[in-house]
Amino acid sequence: MDEPTKKPGLDRRALLTGAAIGAVGAGAVAVGVGKLQATRAKLVTPEAVDGGPAQIGETFADSRPSYTGEAKAPAAAPNIIVVIMDDVGFADLGCYGGEIATPALDALAGSGVRYSKFRTCAMCSPTRAALLTGLNHHSAGMGWLADIDSGYPGYRGEVPTEVAMLPEVLRGAGYATFLAGKWHLLNAANTGIAGPFTNWPTSRGFDRAYWYQGHSSDYFKPGELFDGNAPVDTPQDADYYITDDLTTRAMTYIRTQKAVAPDKPFYLQLAFAAAHSPLQARASESAKYAGKYDAGWDVVRAARLERQKKLGVVPADTKLPPLSFGAKPWAELTPVEQKAFARYMEVYAATITSLDSNVGRLVATLVA
Numbered sequence: 071m072d073e074p075t076k077k078p079g080l081d082r083r084a085l086l087t088g089a090a091i092g093a094v095g096a097g098a099v100a101v102g103v104g105k106l107q108a109t110r111a112k113l114v115t116p117e118a119v120d121g122g123p124a125q126i127g128e129t130f131a132d133s134r135p136s137y138t139g140e141a142k143a144p145a146a147a148p149n150i151i152v153v154i155m156d157d158v159g160f161a162d163l164g165c166y167g168g169e170i171a172t173p174a175l176d177a178l179a180g181s182g183v184r185y186s187k188f189r190t191c192a193m194c195s196p197t198r199a200a201l202l203t204g205l206n207h208h209s210a211g212m213g214w215l216a217d218i219d220s221g222y223p224g225y226r227g228e229v230p231t232e233v234a235m236l237p238e239v240l241r242g243a244g245y246a247t248f249l250a251g252k253w254h255l256l257n258a259a260n261t262g263i264a265g266p267f268t269n270w271p272t273s274r275g276f277d278r279a280y281w282y283q284g285h286s287s288d289y290f291k292p293g294e295l296f297d298g299n300a301p302v303d304t305p306q307d308a309d310y311y312i313t314d315d316l317t318t319r320a321m322t323y324i325r326t327q328k329a330v331a332p333d334k335p336f337y338l339q340l341a342f343a344a345a346h347s348p349l350q351a352r353a354s355e356s357a358k359y360a361g362k363y364d365a366g367w368d369v370v371r372a373a374r375l376e377r378q379k380k381l382g383v384v385p386a387d388t389k390l391p392p393l394s395f396g397a398k399p400w401a402e403l404t405p406v407e408q409k410a411f412a413r414y415m416e417v418y419a420a421t422i423t424s425l426d427s428n429v430g431r432l433v434a435t436l437v438a
Contacts, residue, residue: 115135116130116131116133116134116135117134118134118135118136118137119134119135119136121136122136123136124136140244141241141242141243141244142244143243143244143245143334143335144244147243147244147245147335148335149335149336149337149338149436150240150245150335150336150337150338151337151338151339151340151432151436152201152337152338152339152340153340153342153429153432154198154201154251154252154339154340154341154342155342155344155345155422155425156194156252156341156342156343156344156345156346157194157345157346157347158344158345158422160188161374161378162345162419162422163175163176163179163422164176165178165179165180165184165381166179166184166378166381166383167374167375167376167377167378167380167381167383168374168377169362169370169373169374169419170419170422170423171358171423171426172422172423172426173426173430174426174427174429174430174433175426175429177433178429178433184383186383186384191207193214193215194215194252194254194285194346195212195214195215195216195227195254195255195285196210196212196213196214196215198212198254198255198341199211199212199229199255200212201236202229202235202236202237202255203229203233203234203235203236204236205233208224208225209224209233210229210230210233211223211224211225211226211227211228211229211230211233212225212226212227212228212229212255213225214227215227215254215285216228216254216255216256216257217256217257217258217285218257218258219257219259226257227256227257228255228256228257228260228269229255229269229274231268231269235274235275236275236337237249237274237275237276237337237339238274238275239275240275240337241275241276241277241337244334244335245334245335245336245337246277246327246331246334246335246336246337247275247276247277247278247336247337248276248277248278248279248320248323248324248327248336248337248338248339249271249276249278249279249280249281249338249339249341250279250280250281250316250317250319250320250323250338250339250340250341251280251281251282251316251339251340251341251342251343252281252282252284252287252341252342252343252346253270253271253279253281253282253283253341254283254284254285255269256269256270256283261283263299263300263301265299267299270296270299272298272299276339278298278323279296279297279298280295280296280297280316280319281295281296281341282294282295282296282343283296285346286343286346286347286348287312287343287346288312288348288350289311289312289313289343289344289348289350289351289421290310290311290312290350291304291310292304292312311352311424312343313342313343313344313421313424313425313428314424314428316340316341316342316343316428317340317428317429317431317432320338320340320432321431321432321435323336323338324336324338324432324435324436325435340432342425342428344421344422344424344425345418345421345422345425349414349417349418349421350417350421351417351420351421351424352420352424355420355421355423355424356416356417356419356420358420358423359415359416359419359420360416361412362415362416362419363411363412363415363416363419364408364412365400366400366401366403366408366411366412367397367400367411367415368399368400368401369400370415371390372390375388375390
């Protein structure tokens with residue numbers, strides 16, 4: 071008779087043998103993987119630390135790197151724009167009681183905050199140094215105008231490099247930083263195209279800068295402009311006016327920033343030449359104020375004070391201060407003097423109105 075056919079399957083011996091072989095195989099695989107991982111740990115850079123310093127262990131495998139990278143501003147960090155008006159009295163602006171047309175600045179004041187206790191240092195460079203450093207101007211080395219180094223700490227005529235400036239701090243915090251306009255924080259000996267560049271704008275925290283150094287500039291034909299550290303020619307435009315030019319450059323910086331790095335906040339310092347001397351305005355602008363100041367400064371001052379009281383920017387019992395040293399009451403001037411000073415004020419008012427219209431252009435760029 072034929073032997074009975076065995077059913078397929080595993081008998082006890084085969085099961086035990088297979089289990090033993092499987093255990094040995096698994097152990098071998100485990101040992102192999104362990105060796106592979108150990109070898110890999112010696113060759114592959116560990117995962118980097120997320121912020122903070124690198125972690126240094128006894129071996130490469132025990133350490134973790136940290137990469138510096140570019141500083142990144144906090145989420146939702148605001149853009150910051152500082153507009154500096156040179157030799158402008160706060161009562162010149164409509165939002166502070168002035169009769170000069172400043173609709174763009176008035177709109178900003180109407181939707182924001184008007185301060186009434188800002189102090190200046192009575193000169194350009196010291197005020198500028200205090201604004202940029204947050205320090206008393208003597209602590210910033212600018213006890214008087216730039217250009218001259220007296221040899222004493224409070225009167226260096228330049229802001230010492232050990233004193234941090236606002237753009238330096240903000241750039242270190244992840245901001246893009248731009249300057250368009252007047253600088254005037256250099257010693258006269260350090261303004262040449264060969265440097266030293268230690269205190270030039272791009273060495274003091276500004277990524278980009280379109281600027282001039284002197285205390286004043288011709289509005290129609292500036293003597294010297296710089297793009298970064300390089301001198302550039304004034305644009306060849308028959309209708310050139312420096313207030314427009316500086317604003318256009320500031321707008322270009324903003325548009326470029328929005329296009330290339332929209333998530334990176336920026337700090338812009340727009341430092342107008344206006345309304346520092348020389349008093350220069352387009353004839354079409356000054357014509358708008360023809361005859362506006364024929365009544366003289368006594369009448370203009372009194373009217374401004376009354377408007378300031380109504381606006382609440384000065385106490386209701388505020389009195390006019392005496393005229394400046396050397397100034398006479400309007401009635402004591404000769405007709406020729408009255409005509410000349412009235413004309414000065416017409417041109418001055420026109421420079422302020424031009425400045426205001428450019429602030430309006432800048433704001434339009436922000437909301438576009």
